[in-house]
Amino acid sequence: MGKKKRGHPDVEDLLGRPWCYYCERDFEDLKLLISHQKAKHFKCDRCGKRLNTAGGLSVHMNQVHKENLTSVENALPNRQGLDIEIFGMEGVPEEIIQQHNQRIIQNFYTAQAERQAATGNPPRGLSGDQGPTKKIKYESPEELKKRLAEHRARVKAGGGIPAPAAAPVDGLSPAQGNPPFPPPQQAFPYPPPGVPAYPPAATGTYPPSVSPPPGGSFPPLPARPTVGGPTQPPGGAPPYFYNGAAATADELVANAARQGGGGGGGGGVRGDDIDQLIRMAEAGIKPARTGEEAREGGVQAEKKKKGSRMVYADTEVSPEERMAGLARYRWVGEGVVA
Amino acid sequence: MAPATQFEVAQPPNDAISAVVFAPDAPRRLLVSSWDKNLYLYEVAEGGEEASLVKTYEHRAPVLDVCFGANQDEAFTAGMDRQVKRIDLATGEQTVLSKHSEPVRCVVYSAQHSLLISASWDSTLHIHNTSAPALPILTIPLPGKPHALAASPSKLVVAMTARLVHIYDLPTLSTALATQPPTPPQPWQQRESSLKFLTRAVSCMPSDAGYATSSIEGRVAVEWFEDSAASQARKYAFKCHRQAAPEDEGGGDVVYPVNALAFHPVYGTFASGGGDGTVALWDAEAKRRMRQYQRFPESVAALAFSGDGKYLAVGVCPGFETGMEDYTGEGRTKVFIRELGETEAKGKGSK
Numbered sequence: 203m204g205k206k207k208r209g210h211p212d213v214e215d216l217l218g219r220p221w222c223y224y225c226e227r228d229f230e231d232l233k234l235l236i237s238h239q240k241a242k243h244f245k246c247d248r249c250g251k252r253l254n255t256a257g258g259l260s261v262h263m264n265q266v267h268k269e270n271l272t273s274v275e276n277a278l279p280n281r282q283g284l285d286i287e288i289f290g291m292e293g294v295p296e297e298i299i300q301q302h303n304q305r306i307i308q309n310f311y312t313a314q315a316e317r318q319a320a321t322g323n324p325p326r327g328l329s330g331d332q333g334p335t336k337k338i339k340y341e342s343p344e345e346l347k348k349r350l351a352e353h354r355a356r357v358k359a360g361g362g363i364p365a366p367a368a369a370p371v372d373g374l375s376p377a378q379g380n381p382p383f384p385p386p387q388q389a390f391p392y393p394p395p396g397v398p399a400y401p402p403a404a405t406g407t408y409p410p411s412v413s414p415p416p417g418g419s420f421p422p423l424p425a426r427p428t429v430g431g432p433t434q435p436p437g438g439a440p441p442y443f444y445n446g447a448a449a450t451a452d453e454l455v456a457n458a459a460r461q462g463g464g465g466g467g468g469g470g471v472r473g474d475d476i477d478q479l480i481r482m483a484e485a486g487i488k489p490a491r492t493g494e495e496a497r498e499g500g501v502q503a504e505k506k507k508k509g510s511r512m513v514y515a516d517t518e519v520s521p522e523e524r525m526a527g528l529a530r531y532r533w534v535g536e537g538v539v540a
Numbered sequence: 541m542a543p544a545t546q547f548e549v550a551q552p553p554n555d556a557i558s559a560v561v562f563a564p565d566a567p568r569r570l571l572v573s574s575w576d577k578n579l580y581l582y583e584v585a586e587g588g589e590e591a592s593l594v595k596t597y598e599h600r601a602p603v604l605d606v607c608f609g610a611n612q613d614e615a616f617t618a619g620m621d622r623q624v625k626r627i628d629l630a631t632g633e634q635t636v637l638s639k640h641s642e643p644v645r646c647v648v649y650s651a652q653h654s655l656l657i658s659a660s661w662d663s664t665l666h667i668h669n670t671s672a673p674a675l676p677i678l679t680i681p682l683p684g685k686p687h688a689l690a691a692s693p694s695k696l697v698v699a700m701t702a703r704l705v706h707i708y709d710l711p712t713l714s715t716a717l718a719t720q721p722p723t724p725p726q727p728w729q730q731r732e733s734s735l736k737f738l739t740r741a742v743s744c745m746p747s748d749a750g751y752a753t754s755s756i757e758g759r760v761a762v763e764w765f766e767d768s769a770a771s772q773a774r775k776y777a778f779k780c781h782r783q784a785a786p787e788d789e790g791g792g793d794v795v796y797p798v799n800a801l802a803f804h805p806v807y808g809t810f811a812s813g814g815g816d817g818t819v820a821l822w823d824a825e826a827k828r829r830m831r832q833y834q835r836f837p838e839s840v841a842a843l844a845f846s847g848d849g850k851y852l853a854v855g856v857c858p859g860f861e862t863g864m865e866d867y868t869g870e871g872r873t874k875v876f877i878r879e880l881g882e883t884e885a886k887g888k889g890s891k
Binding site for chain 2: 515521523526528531535
């Protein structure tokens with residue numbers, strides 16, 4: 203499909219963008235940033251003259267209008283000072299740069315996680331079906347009730363609130379994409395004390411760095427209702443999570459065994475025979491995967507259809523013709539035109 | 541900057557609006573055609589922020605379109621009763637010019653060629669020469685039902701079902717009408733609409749360079765008449781008049797039809813009005829949205845700039861949606877007039 207590439211930039215691109223010390227806005231290039239600063243922060247409100255720096259504006263105000271400049275206009279509350287000389291990206295204190303980069307990274311991962319959650323697409327650079335499966339939004343009342351009952355039982359028994367369901371299941375762990383910059387830990391020392399700045403962008407929307415589980419053993423998963431299907435029988439084989447391409451040889455073996463085992467013994471069949479393994483891998487896994495893909499494709503197509511709703515959807519008959527057919531407007535006067 | 545003000549017209553039509561139009565040479569004179577079988581003539585007060593009803597002209601059936609004729613006292617209407625009528629606005633006298641075999645959807649008048657063109661759901665165009673009423677009417681068969689019609693100084697654009705767009709050359713029509721017996725000329729160009737869905741509105745650039753079309757699927761396309769590859773490469777389409785649906789309804793967009801298009805007579809920018817009740821001003825050259833006005837209470841049904849480009853008339857009434865069994869615009873139909881600031885509709889030009 204000739205799908206358009208989405209314009210979601212990389213972290214590097216984002217970090218490379220020049221930005222304004224006074225308002226934290228970022229720009230395509232330095233020229234734009236400088237003209238922004240001249241227009242927004244270094245413009246004289248008396249005569250409209252645009253100066254190059256806050257100091258320049260201060261001198262201009264003093265000499266031309268006999269006034270004292272006290273603060274930079276349109277600046278964030280903690281960035282209004284005249285003591286720092288800023289021109290473009292020059293003069294920005296090192297710790298402020300650090301803070302800005304932190305913020306950009308955090309926002310990037312938050313946005314990425316949200317996008318993935320919203321679209322169900324895998325992270326960039328990962329092939330096809332490795333990514334998170336689409337979040338299932340719909341739960342029937344019965345399922346909800348059942349989940350509530352389960353939750354109550356758990357709370358009663360364990361006394362604890364189960365871990366949030368979203369993180370590991372949805373596979374949003376940024377570690378998967380091997381990003382060049384580690385995502386910041388949840389609580390990072392920004393903003394500095396006493397500084398009213400940005401709200402920490404949606405804390406905890408992505409998991410605090412979950413490392414992929416070694417060798418196919420899955421982290422404990424909270425009960426998630428399987429929609430439309432029977433619940434996994436307890437015990438015996440581990441719950442089958444189709445996780446796309448097997449990450450490790452062990453998993454491949456396990457997958458093959460599960461596929462080959464059919465309705466029978468599940469985990470019991472451990473393929474020692476390499477030939478059999480290969481056969482299974484060829485015969486079993488591949489078709490299974492394409493089936494899975496097809497199903498996912500179907501779900502996505504359905505979603506796309508649902509995605510936009512046309513208020514008027516008749517592609518042949520215009521609204522006016524429909525209205526003309528209503529008794530209220532119908533013309534009956536002449537019958538057949540003479 | 542001159543203040544931009546907006547006011548509501550007193551005594552609006554009682555039912556849905558089919559068209560609004562300003563007189564080309566009298567920028568304060570406004571005609572509104574309505575499904576309540578009337579044609580309304582309004583006059584915007586001099587310097588004031590109000591417009592009052594001057595006269596109504598009753599028809600036998602809903603009026604589907606209206607346009608001004610050679611002067612500010614002449615108008616033509618397209619009727620559900622299959623008639624094309626000339627209305628003398630001063631005396632109220634009505635003359636039937638021609639009869640179609642189905643309701644007449646659109647009328648358009650070309651002052652340069654003294655031609656009146658009517659388009660009907662019987663899939664024909666009727667061409668009248670209003671300066672020589674004795675001449676017989678020229679009937680041009682169309683391959684589909686016409687849904688929108690617009691004329692530029694030298695071209696006529698007809699948008700039909702099945703995404704058909706025919707462009708006629710007005711001088712050719714004029715000569716074809718004068719020959720005896722009149723033979724229907726071939727279209728100057730036949731195109732497929734760049735929009736995949738049913739065309740809703742067409743409007744031509746006053747510069748005679750091209751036209752814009754809009755569809756029921758929240759999209760507007762801008763195209764050029766010139767048939768060169770370079771010129772055709774310039775055409776584009778964009779999405780508009782959409783709204784994000786609430787998450788609990790499955791997300792995605794609610795896509796509204798773009799019911800009305802109007803080019804500004806002076807600056808060549810254009811306005812679009814959609815089922816979402818908004819009007820947006822676009823710069824066709826720079827491919828930019830210049831403004832989006834505050835949401836109107838109902839769907840925007842019709843738009844018109846005055847001849848001097850000073851006023852924008854906006855006809856609003858409930859939009860007809862898929863599956864509606866019952867429709868009425870009663871009590872919810874309004875006409876707004878926006879007095880534009882001096883540079884409000886002026887584009888920045890292409891970059």
